[in-house]
Amino acid sequence: MRRLFISLSILLIPILIGMGTGGMQTHKIPTPATNFSATITDSQGVTTKVTHISFDGKVYLTGYRGNATVTVPFEKISSVQVGKLAEDKKVSVFVTLKEGGTLNIMVEGKLPCYGSADFGNVQIEFKDIKKVDIEGVVTKEKP
Numbered sequence: 001m002r003r004l005f006i007s008l009s010i011l012l013i014p015i016l017i018g019m020g021t022g023g024m025q026t027h028k029i030p031t032p033a034t035n036f037s038a039t040i041t042d043s044q045g046v047t048t049k050v051t052h053i054s055f056d057g058k059v060y061l062t063g064y065r066g067n068a069t070v071t072v073p074f075e076k077i078s079s080v081q082v083g084k085l086a087e088d089k090k091v092s093v094f095v096t097l098k099e100g101g102t103l104n105i106m107v108e109g110k111l112p113c114y115g116s117a118d119f120g121n122v123q124i125e126f127k128d129i130k131k132v133d134i135e136g137v138v139t140k141e142k143p
Helices: 002-020
Strands: 038-040 049-057 060-065 069-074 077-085 088-098 102-107 110-117 120-125 131-138
Touching: 038 110, 038 120, 049 060, 069 102, 077 110
Parallel strands: none
Antiparallel strands: 038 049, 038 131, 049 110, 060 069, 060 102, 077 088, 077 131, 088 102, 110 120
Protein backbone atom coordinates (compact mmCIF):
# COMPACT_ATOMS: atom_id res chain seq x y z
CA MET A 1 0.00 0.00 0.00
CA ARG A 2 2.82 2.36 0.90
CA ARG A 3 4.53 1.63 -2.42
CA LEU A 4 1.31 2.49 -4.31
CA PHE A 5 0.96 5.78 -2.40
CA ILE A 6 4.58 6.77 -3.18
CA SER A 7 4.16 5.85 -6.86
CA LEU A 8 0.96 7.90 -7.16
CA SER A 9 2.55 10.82 -5.33
CA ILE A 10 5.50 10.82 -7.70
CA LEU A 11 3.11 10.91 -10.66
CA LEU A 12 0.60 13.41 -9.28
CA ILE A 13 2.86 16.03 -7.65
CA PRO A 14 4.27 17.39 -10.96
CA ILE A 15 0.75 17.54 -12.41
CA LEU A 16 -0.65 19.40 -9.41
CA ILE A 17 2.29 21.82 -9.32
CA GLY A 18 1.86 22.49 -13.03
CA MET A 19 -1.79 23.46 -12.54
CA GLY A 20 -0.76 26.49 -10.47
CA THR A 21 1.62 27.97 -13.03
CA GLY A 22 -1.08 29.44 -15.29
CA GLY A 23 -2.24 33.04 -15.29
CA MET A 24 -1.56 36.02 -17.50
CA GLN A 25 1.27 35.70 -19.92
CA THR A 26 3.38 38.61 -21.05
CA HIS A 27 2.50 39.60 -24.60
CA LYS A 28 5.50 40.00 -26.81
CA ILE A 29 5.17 42.81 -29.29
CA PRO A 30 6.98 43.37 -32.56
CA THR A 31 9.75 45.96 -32.31
CA PRO A 32 9.76 48.07 -35.47
CA ALA A 33 13.03 49.41 -36.88
CA THR A 34 11.87 53.00 -36.31
CA ASN A 35 10.59 53.87 -32.83
CA PHE A 36 7.52 56.12 -33.05
CA SER A 37 5.69 57.43 -30.00
CA ALA A 38 1.93 57.87 -29.91
CA THR A 39 -1.11 58.26 -27.72
CA ILE A 40 -3.81 55.64 -28.18
CA THR A 41 -7.37 56.39 -27.06
CA ASP A 42 -9.57 53.30 -26.91
CA SER A 43 -13.32 53.12 -27.44
CA GLN A 44 -13.89 53.54 -23.67
CA GLY A 45 -11.92 56.82 -23.65
CA VAL A 46 -8.84 55.38 -21.90
CA THR A 47 -5.62 56.97 -23.18
CA THR A 48 -2.25 55.24 -23.21
CA LYS A 49 1.08 56.77 -24.22
CA VAL A 50 3.24 54.26 -26.06
CA THR A 51 6.54 53.96 -27.87
CA HIS A 52 7.42 51.37 -30.52
CA ILE A 53 3.90 51.73 -31.90
CA SER A 54 3.10 49.61 -34.90
CA PHE A 55 0.09 48.37 -36.80
CA ASP A 56 0.62 44.62 -37.17
CA GLY A 57 4.36 45.18 -36.65
CA LYS A 58 4.59 47.80 -39.38
CA VAL A 59 5.17 51.57 -39.18
CA TYR A 60 2.54 52.36 -41.77
CA LEU A 61 -1.22 52.06 -42.08
CA THR A 62 -2.65 49.95 -44.89
CA GLY A 63 -6.26 50.24 -45.92
CA TYR A 64 -8.66 50.43 -48.82
CA ARG A 65 -9.64 53.56 -50.72
CA GLY A 66 -12.33 52.48 -53.13
CA ASN A 67 -10.87 49.55 -55.03
CA ALA A 68 -7.27 50.55 -54.32
CA THR A 69 -5.07 49.41 -51.47
CA VAL A 70 -3.18 52.35 -49.95
CA THR A 71 -0.27 52.50 -47.54
CA VAL A 72 0.40 55.63 -45.45
CA PRO A 73 3.72 55.77 -43.53
CA PHE A 74 3.71 57.04 -39.93
CA GLU A 75 6.00 59.91 -41.00
CA LYS A 76 3.02 61.39 -42.86
CA ILE A 77 0.32 60.73 -40.23
CA SER A 78 -0.69 63.23 -37.55
CA SER A 79 -3.71 61.34 -36.23
CA VAL A 80 -6.06 58.48 -37.02
CA GLN A 81 -9.72 58.55 -35.98
CA VAL A 82 -11.55 55.22 -36.11
CA GLY A 83 -15.25 54.86 -36.84
CA LYS A 84 -17.62 52.00 -36.10
CA LEU A 85 -17.22 48.43 -37.25
CA ALA A 86 -19.09 47.76 -40.51
CA GLU A 87 -20.78 44.50 -41.53
CA ASP A 88 -17.72 43.46 -43.55
CA LYS A 89 -15.56 43.62 -40.38
CA LYS A 90 -13.81 46.79 -41.56
CA VAL A 91 -13.75 50.19 -39.89
CA SER A 92 -13.85 53.59 -41.54
CA VAL A 93 -10.68 55.50 -40.67
CA PHE A 94 -10.16 59.24 -41.00
CA VAL A 95 -6.42 59.98 -41.35
CA THR A 96 -5.16 63.53 -40.72
CA LEU A 97 -1.88 64.12 -42.53
CA LYS A 98 1.02 66.17 -41.10
CA GLU A 99 1.38 68.18 -44.31
CA GLY A 100 -2.30 69.07 -44.17
CA GLY A 101 -5.16 67.26 -45.77
CA THR A 102 -7.11 64.18 -44.85
CA LEU A 103 -7.70 60.71 -46.15
CA ASN A 104 -10.66 58.40 -45.56
CA ILE A 105 -9.86 54.68 -45.83
CA MET A 106 -11.30 51.35 -44.70
CA VAL A 107 -9.13 49.21 -42.39
CA GLU A 108 -9.55 45.62 -41.20
CA GLY A 109 -11.17 45.73 -37.74
CA LYS A 110 -8.93 42.94 -36.43
CA LEU A 111 -5.72 44.76 -37.43
CA PRO A 112 -3.59 44.69 -34.26
CA CYS A 113 -1.96 47.80 -32.87
CA TYR A 114 1.06 47.24 -30.62
CA GLY A 115 3.03 49.53 -28.34
CA SER A 116 5.21 49.66 -25.29
CA ALA A 117 3.96 51.69 -22.31
CA ASP A 118 5.69 52.54 -19.02
CA PHE A 119 3.76 49.73 -17.34
CA GLY A 120 4.26 47.04 -20.02
CA ASN A 121 3.25 46.01 -23.52
CA VAL A 122 -0.02 47.02 -25.16
CA GLN A 123 -2.01 45.20 -27.82
CA ILE A 124 -5.39 46.36 -29.14
CA GLU A 125 -7.41 45.63 -32.26
CA PHE A 126 -8.25 48.53 -34.55
CA LYS A 127 -12.00 48.07 -34.02
CA ASP A 128 -11.45 48.90 -30.32
CA ILE A 129 -9.52 52.13 -30.97
CA LYS A 130 -11.13 55.56 -31.03
CA LYS A 131 -8.06 57.64 -31.92
CA VAL A 132 -4.30 57.39 -32.38
CA ASP A 133 -2.12 60.50 -32.26
CA ILE A 134 1.28 59.79 -33.82
CA GLU A 135 3.73 62.11 -32.06
CA GLY A 136 6.86 61.28 -34.03
CA VAL A 137 10.14 59.42 -33.90
CA VAL A 138 11.70 58.86 -30.50
CA THR A 139 15.22 60.23 -30.85
CA LYS A 140 16.65 59.01 -27.56
CA GLU A 141 15.71 55.99 -25.48
CA LYS A 142 14.76 56.67 -21.87
CA PRO A 143 17.25 55.15 -19.39
